[in-house]
Amino acid sequence: MVWNALLLALREIRRNVLRSFLTILGIVIGVAAVIVMVTLGGGATLQVTQQIASLGSNLLIISPGKRMGPGQTAGAPAFAASDAVALVRDIPQLAAVAPMASRAMTVVYGNANWSTQITGTTSDYFKARNWTAKSGRLFSDSELRAGAAVCVIGNTVRGKLFGSQDPLGARIRLQKIACEVIGLLESKGQSSMGTDQDDLVVIPLRAFQRRIAGNQDVGLIQVSVRDGASTSRVQQEIERMMRERRHLSENEENNFNVMDMKEITKMLTSTTQVLTALLSAVAAVSLLVGGIGIMNIMLVSVTERTREIGTRLAIGALEKEVLLQFLVEAAVLSSFGGVVGIVLALAASVGLASVLNVPFVFNAPIVAVAFAFSAAVGLVFGYFPARKAAQLDPIEALRHE
């Protein structure tokens, strides 16, 4: 009986190809939207998780300025190299302390030039960021002490200035100084904030202060906490010490910030997840609307096919056979819509993932759930029209114009 209903339902769908297509459009869009949202959200979450690892564990960033809002650091004195020295000396739980000074600048090599971020820092910077040289080497102690004109470049800068050439040993120009490229950094890709982490040139802090900035300021200190030590306790320790060094009285607010990068990344991850859930919920609503669309078309179809239903009943179709036929029709339509939606969604996800620079993560459970849900939508929203058809009085139905 189910096979017969399936046969009759398929014939019915074939009879009305265009209408069938329009009927399933809502389901197609709903299923596709849910899958795309979940897939892209999953990719984004994975990316953020990977970045937690690539950031280096237990990274804290100390920046000058009152907590006025994101990026606002005005009205507070910069740090000095001596602050970094004091941190190393007084807080044994720190694995690396990297004082940093940065400036956006154009670097030139031959005919090529590229605007990038120049950072002056120490070897601890690479240690804190868990960063190694892909080729060449990092700074030596003597180069750091002397403020030598050497630099380590990120992969993006290498691509822009050197193309396929080997950058090692070449001299690039930063304003007035010529710097020898001694190392190329491992590629890190995009950060969770969407910036290109490989777009940078690193030089010794002394060289930056003397030859570029012309002062002794340190704009930022990045520190990493030893494994096993409590990040929040170290954070408090740093705050206490920096307040002392900056001569802040008890009722004065901090004029610096200690940010835990891991906290920020965690926050970003949960934001991504909440956003994914929210967008998926919106997409699920469109699936519901698609179901209502099916019910609508099925109801119209029952009215339009009243005489046909009357004929079927007259030649001996049972009530439950008519019910089953319409129910199967709705279920076949909506699950076909589900399949089309899944195919569309996977194609769109792959495309969007590459455009948005997010890894594509195939999520089998959500595909299965979306398919099951689309079939269920057909059954639920097809039931009412199907029952209406089955309960028609054959005499009335045959008289229907």
Added chain:
Amino acid sequence: MSQPTPVNSAAMIELRGVTKTFGKGTAAMQALRGVDLRIEAGEFVAVMGPSGSGKSTCMNIVGCLDTPTSGTYLFQGVEVGKLSRDQRALLRRHYLGFVFQGFNLLNRTSALENVELPLIYRGDPIAARHQRAREALAAVGLAGWEHHTPGELSGGQQQRVAIARAIVSQPAVLLADEPTGNLDTARSQEIMDILTHLNREQGITIVMVTHESEMAAYASRTIHFRDGLVAPVHEETA
């Protein structure tokens, strides 16, 4: 559900004091007011009467689509009024064939698929289904037209497809409701020839409602309805 089993010795169709009332209270309308009717197996009966005379109501009851308000309707000895909706559907499926004035074929569906529809409900296997459907189409002179849809067929051909659909399940009784109402004289005569042939060669009992006495002339007996009753036989000559 149990399928009703006919009694062979009984009349094919027997109505005893059948009444049918539509509506309730003061709005009640009595369409049939005590119809007595007996049709034997193998008869070809024409049913005539002005509209509102109760002939359609009576045909619906004979076709097991409706049940009497009072009185008894025996189909091959089975009291139809006591059957459930599904049991009556099974009775129609196995013993009755319907031909309608408006053909009522599924459009955009081939003649073969239209004709095999009753067999699908009956659960016949696909090969037997196609074989029987082809035979039924051949019996109405439409061999070779199996894959044409109703839109590609003339009115007369469509009605022949409908007849093929009605006889494909080899029913005991064929009920035809003004089968020639939508057709011109030549096509009408073709249809009547087919019905007469089916009645004579295959022994199918035929009950046909018609407005035209030319068509009624093909039948072996004519029943006249008037005001919810079967009119006495002597009026037949009018």
